Amino acid sequence: MKILFYDTKNYDKDSFQDTLKAENFPHITIEYTKSDLDPRTAALAEGFDAVCAFVSSDIGTRTMEILHDKGIRLLLMRCAGFNNVDLETAAKYGIRVMRVPGYSPEAVAEHAMALALASNRRLYKAYNKVRENDFSLSGLMGFNFYEKTAGIIGTGKIGAAMCRICRGFGMKVIAYDVYRNDSLTDFVEYVSLEQLLSDSDVISLHCPLMDSTYHMINIDTIKQMKDGVILVNTSRGALVKTDDLIEGIRMHKFAGVGLDVYEEETNNVFEDRSDEILEHSTTARLLSFPNVMITSHQGFFTREALGAIASTTLQNAMDYMAGKESPNDVKIG
Numbered sequence: 001m002k003i004l005f006y007d008t009k010n011y012d013k014d015s016f017q018d019t020l021k022a023e024n025f026p027h028i029t030i031e032y033t034k035s036d037l038d039p040r041t042a043a044l045a046e047g048f049d050a051v052c053a054f055v056s057s058d059i060g061t062r063t064m065e066i067l068h069d070k071g072i073r074l075l076l077m078r079c080a081g082f083n084n085v086d087l088e089t090a091a092k093y094g095i096r097v098m099r100v101p102g103y104s105p106e107a108v109a110e111h112a113m114a115l116a117l118a119s120n121r122r123l124y125k126a127y128n129k130v131r132e133n134d135f136s137l138s139g140l141m142g143f144n145f146y147e148k149t150a151g152i153i154g155t156g157k158i159g160a161a162m163c164r165i166c167r168g169f170g171m172k173v174i175a176y177d178v179y180r181n182d183s184l185t186d187f188v189e190y191v192s193l194e195q196l197l198s199d200s201d202v203i204s205l206h207c208p209l210m211d212s213t214y215h216m217i218n219i220d221t222i223k224q225m226k227d228g229v230i231l232v233n234t235s236r237g238a239l240v241k242t243d244d245l246i247e248g249i250r251m252h253k254f255a256g257v258g259l260d261v262y263e264e265e266t267n268n269v270f271e272d273r274s275d276e277i278l279e280h281s282t283t284a285r286l287l288s289f290p291n292v293m294i295t296s297h298q299g300f301f302t303r304e305a306l307g308a309i310a311s312t313t314l315q316n317a318m319d320y321m322a323g324k325e326s327p328n329d330v331k332i333g
């Protein structure tokens with residue numbers, strides 16, 4: 001099988017090549033391109049059997065049509081998210097879509113807690129003050145997480161890992177999810193979304209982006225939160241309506257906000273730092289607030305996670321070649 005790997009970074013190539021060498025994946029060869037997958041670049045897939053893409057790729061109807069025309073029968077998503085994929089068109093043309101539903105939930109959950117802690121204790125501001133030889137404590141006040149309430153929205157693998165981390169901090173953990181995670185019920189109390197918003201001192205989002213969760217954090221839900229709450233989002237940017245978040249920050253609703261994802265996120269939001277992107281983006285507006293900490297979608301970015309992504313993606317390709325069904329298949333509905 002020949003796979004064209006889109007949107008290649010050096011760490012992607014290193015992890016996949018290392019995994020190819022270390023594990024048994026015969027008959028798979030990969031070619032890498034820095035171009036992301038979209039209607040302009042889909043034609044590069046001619047002569048390949050499969051393509052590998054990321055959550056920021058544009059895999060809408062036109063891209064799928066071109067991939068079909070070029071003979072592609074397998075789309076490998078090296079991520080959990082797939083809302084950027086036109087699944088109906090994929091099904092129409094018999095293109096199988098496979099993903100990596102869980103690669104290192106602890107990596108993302110640990111980053112979520114890091115964002116919460118950094119926002120609470122103003123670590124970014126403290127770091128900059130000390131670099132300027134200012135050792136005063138002015139503006140650095142935080143609050144104890146111990147015996148406070150953590151509200152976890154979404155208790156899949158990553159949300160469950162976050163629940164366990166919060167428990168380790170001595171926090172009361174409450175959660176909201178359509179489906180309860182039975183492994184958590186001995187220390188997590190499931191509540192309504194309204195109760196979670198009103199009772200939590202720290203709120204962390206760990207749910208997929210769907211019609212039902214799109215802009216679930218908006219001005220109405222923000223007004224239900226405690227004053228001085230900390231909000232963390234390491235899931236999908238569009239769970240939060242950014243303009244409303246900015247309004248909430250201006251209302252002094254938040255003690256801190258930690259974001260690893262953002263509504264207008266593309267793969268080059270932070271790698272292409274053109275003045276035009278930064279000047280006109282809502283992300284740039286968020287960066288102007290001293291109690292907002294933004295990272296560049298790095299929650300997954302650990303050695304362990306990259307290795308797991310490569311291993312699962314390549315195993316997905318092997319399962320496809322063997323004609324096996326897989327729990328990693330993405331289906332409509």
